[in-house]
Amino acid sequence: MTSIKDVANLAGVAVGTVSRVINNSGAVKPKTRQKVEEAIQELNYFPNEVARNFKMQKSKMVALLLPSIWNPFFSELAYYIEDELDREGYKLMLCNSGGKPEKELYYLDMLRQNKVAGIVGITYNDIENNVSNDIPIVSIDRHFNKKITCVTSDNYEGGRLALRELVKAGARKPAFMGSVTSVFSETMNRREGFIHEAQVLGVDYVIYEKPDPIVDNQAFISEFLQKHGDADGIFAITDMFAASYIDQASKQGIRVPEDVKVIGYDGIQDSPYFHPILSTIRQPVEEMARTTIRLLYDKIEGIPLEKQVYRIPVVFRQGETT
Amino acid sequence: MTSIKDVANLAGVAVGTVSRVINNSGAVKPKTRQKVEEAIQELNYFPNEVARNFKMQKSKMVALLLPSIWNPFFSELAYYIEDELDREGYKLMLCNSGGKPEKELYYLDMLRQNKVAGIVGITYNDIENNVSNDIPIVSIDRHFNKKITCVTSDNYEGGRLALRELVKAGARKPAFMGSVTSVFSETMNRREGFIHEAQVLGVDYVIYEKPDPIVDNQAFISEFLQKHGDADGIFAITDMFAASYIDQASKQGIRVPEDVKVIGYDGIQDSPYFHPILSTIRQPVEEMARTTIRLLYDKIEGIPLEKQVYRIPVVFRQGETT
DNA sequence: CACCAAAGTGGAAACGTTTCAATAGTTAAT
DNA sequence: ATTAACTATTGAAACGTTTCCACTTTGGTG
Numbered sequence: 001m002t003s004i005k006d007v008a009n010l011a012g013v014a015v016g017t018v019s020r021v022i023n024n025s026g027a028v029k030p031k032t033r034q035k036v037e038e039a040i041q042e043l044n045y046f047p048n049e050v051a052r053n054f055k056m057q058k059s060k061m062v063a064l065l066l067p068s069i070w071n072p073f074f075s076e077l078a079y080y081i082e083d084e085l086d087r088e089g090y091k092l093m094l095c096n097s098g099g100k101p102e103k104e105l106y107y108l109d110m111l112r113q114n115k116v117a118g119i120v121g122i123t124y125n126d127i128e129n130n131v132s133n134d135i136p137i138v139s140i141d142r143h144f145n146k147k148i149t150c151v152t153s154d155n156y157e158g159g160r161l162a163l164r165e166l167v168k169a170g171a172r173k174p175a176f177m178g179s180v181t182s183v184f185s186e187t188m189n190r191r192e193g194f195i196h197e198a199q200v201l202g203v204d205y206v207i208y209e210k211p212d213p214i215v216d217n218q219a220f221i222s223e224f225l226q227k228h229g230d231a232d233g234i235f236a237i238t239d240m241f242a243a244s245y246i247d248q249a250s251k252q253g254i255r256v257p258e259d260v261k262v263i264g265y266d267g268i269q270d271s272p273y274f275h276p277i278l279s280t281i282r283q284p285v286e287e288m289a290r291t292t293i294r295l296l297y298d299k300i301e302g303i304p305l306e307k308q309v310y311r312i313p314v315v316f317r318q319g320e321t322t
Numbered sequence: 323m324t325s326i327k328d329v330a331n332l333a334g335v336a337v338g339t340v341s342r343v344i345n346n347s348g349a350v351k352p353k354t355r356q357k358v359e360e361a362i363q364e365l366n367y368f369p370n371e372v373a374r375n376f377k378m379q380k381s382k383m384v385a386l387l388l389p390s391i392w393n394p395f396f397s398e399l400a401y402y403i404e405d406e407l408d409r410e411g412y413k414l415m416l417c418n419s420g421g422k423p424e425k426e427l428y429y430l431d432m433l434r435q436n437k438v439a440g441i442v443g444i445t446y447n448d449i450e451n452n453v454s455n456d457i458p459i460v461s462i463d464r465h466f467n468k469k470i471t472c473v474t475s476d477n478y479e480g481g482r483l484a485l486r487e488l489v490k491a492g493a494r495k496p497a498f499m500g501s502v503t504s505v506f507s508e509t510m511n512r513r514e515g516f517i518h519e520a521q522v523l524g525v526d527y528v529i530y531e532k533p534d535p536i537v538d539n540q541a542f543i544s545e546f547l548q549k550h551g552d553a554d555g556i557f558a559i560t561d562m563f564a565a566s567y568i569d570q571a572s573k574q575g576i577r578v579p580e581d582v583k584v585i586g587y588d589g590i591q592d593s594p595y596f597h598p599i600l601s602t603i604r605q606p607v608e609e610m611a612r613t614t615i616r617l618l619y620d621k622i623e624g625i626p627l628e629k630q631v632y633r634i635p636v637v638f639r640q641g642e643t644t
Numbered sequence: 645c646a647c648c649a650a651a652g653t654g655g656a657a658a659c660g661t662t663t664c665a666a667t668a669g670t671t672a673a674t
Numbered sequence: 675a676t677t678a679a680c681t682a683t684t685g686a687a688a689c690g691t692t693t694c695c696a697c698t699t700t701g702g703t704g
Contacts, residue, residue: 070398
């Protein structure tokens with residue numbers, strides 16, 4: 001492979017000069033620059049980025065650590081994250097943890113060894129203590145403590161909004177359904193907002209939480225239907241969950257939205273696949289992604305951040321299920 | 323940051339020895355090894371992977387270049403690719419090209435500069451000439467020439483299968499619908515298989531292709547419905563396209579499967595979101611992903627490949643649309 | 645006990661850059 | 675013509691590894 005040295009030889013200058021030409025740093029006489037550029041052309045030389053990263057002790061690589069890219073919410077997020085990174089010449093490394101603690105830690109170690117410039121983390125476990133201070137992290141929907149900045153949708157408002165919409169659609173006894181993924185998860189505020197608004201409005205409500213994320217959704221939903229057959233409105237913690245509920249309910253002859261209104265959370269639907277079209281609290285995925293990366297840039301450059309948690313507003317999107 | 327030199331100093335040995343301990347290469351006395359390991363512990367040292375990559379002139383990074391990770395077919399593929407890579411300690415870099423030629427080339431250059439170990443490419447353009455010989459590539463569904471190995475589902479058989487299933491489901495005049503993405507795309511064989519089987523069986527058929535992928539799907543489908551209202555079976559080139567067709571058709575009062583049978587291609591549905599459940603030709607995404615990576619490993623290690631195109635068998639999956 | 649092969653270790657070069665101090669060249673004012 | 679003040683360029687060190695050659699130690703054999 002041709003190196004900067006070959007270019008220097010051919011152009012009859014020193015390597016330092018070639019470096020300055022390439023990086024437009026320092027002064028170079030136009031004539032010299034031309035000689036060097038010709039040599040670069042001639043040799044079809046391009047700089048070895050690995051050597052640069054090594055020398056500079058930093059790379060333009062950002063890692064995205066998430067449970068599974070297969071999940072449509074995450075794949076949309078990843079799309080925008082990559083797009084925003086590319087604008088500044090950063091590259092994206094993708095790590096699927098499966099939500100497993102040991103894999104999250106394994107990847108964190110690996111990323112440190114690879115000296116990535118930053119990490120976007122969507123983790124199920126408290127990675128606070130397993131993360132060195134020398135590598136900036138921004139998390140999405142997970143709020144640990146000072147070290148890790150968090151970007152999230154406004155889950156609390158989303159919960160309030162969902163309850164209001166259910167009531168507006170005619171529900172007399174709305175229920176919150178979902179599974180706990182992590183005690184650090186900001187998503188739990190969806191429940192708090194829901195409860196708060198129900199109390200403010202003075203409506204009867206049900207909270208039904210699945211303690212263990214491993215348990216089968218279907219079984220959990222069946223159980224709910226038995227115990228709370230009188231619930232006539234469902235706020236599901238995610239769209240995915242809402243879809244499971246609708247599936248299960250319709251198998252038991254329950255009609256949506258006639259018998260039960262359903263609202264999801266995420267708003268990942270905008271493909272012709274999805275039916276029925278869910279009423280949902282739409283997360284502004286693109287804005288969350290871009291905000292996350294811009295905050296990460298600030299951290300990388302050592303700019304102190306104003307806040308610890310950045311909440312992006314959500315909106316209700318009417319579908320066919322309310 | 324602590325380096326191998328610090329470890330050597332603390333352990334009272336030479337850097338070469340520390341290196342041998344870390345890499346389990348060459349002989350090291352147990353006693354020495356212990357001293358070194360203690361020093362590593364003490365200093366909390368971990369090897370600088372960037373320096374290694376630099377020295378070794380190679381990295382364990384593989385790039386996945388595709389139009390958009392947002393597409394559920396690609397995100398499933400990416401999931402398995404990452405999983406297979408991780409088994410051998412490789413990392414995945416994600417590049418969304420948006421299918422734009424200039425971005426594909428831009429990424430290709432970038433990847434070369436970054437000395438990735440290999441590339442998995444799902445491109446719309448002929449990248450054959452823009453790719454150096456020193457970096458192994460395996461493409462999915464795109465067949466250029468000798469240099470680039472191609473992994474694809476058995477599109478031809480898939481096309482035959484689709485036609486047979488449509489006929490079996492009662493269609494008298496089946497149609498193939500789709501848009502051309504690239505002349506190099508293996509996916510076009512779906513059409514060939516469809517045509518071949520129709521001729522073998524002696525059934526009347528329609529081929530309706532959208533020349534320009536940019537044109538709006540909805541408009542294209544409306545046009546088709548006007549011109550070929552008598553077609554009573556649709557083989558859509560992708561599930562996504564099938565879903566669009568069903569949407570559009572149902573808006574015009576056409577019922578699926580009563581009036582028209584529909585078969586898609588991909589089989590990306592296995593989430594409760596999707597309704598109706600499509601009858602489809604299922605691509606074995608996981609097997610394709612793993613095959614791709616294993617072939618890439620062979621190429622990386624210089625092992626010559628037997629074939630130029632690897633076709634993975636497909637199966638028909640019954641849904642609610644036939 | 646002397647000798648030899650094998651095992652273990654040290655030390656330095658090399659990988660391709662950037663950067664910086666030192667030197668050389670140029671310009672403009674005296 | 676001399677010098678001061680820049681501008682342009684050189685050359686070498688440094689980044690953290692691995693690897694290879696040379697040297698030293700060890701253990702076994704005659």
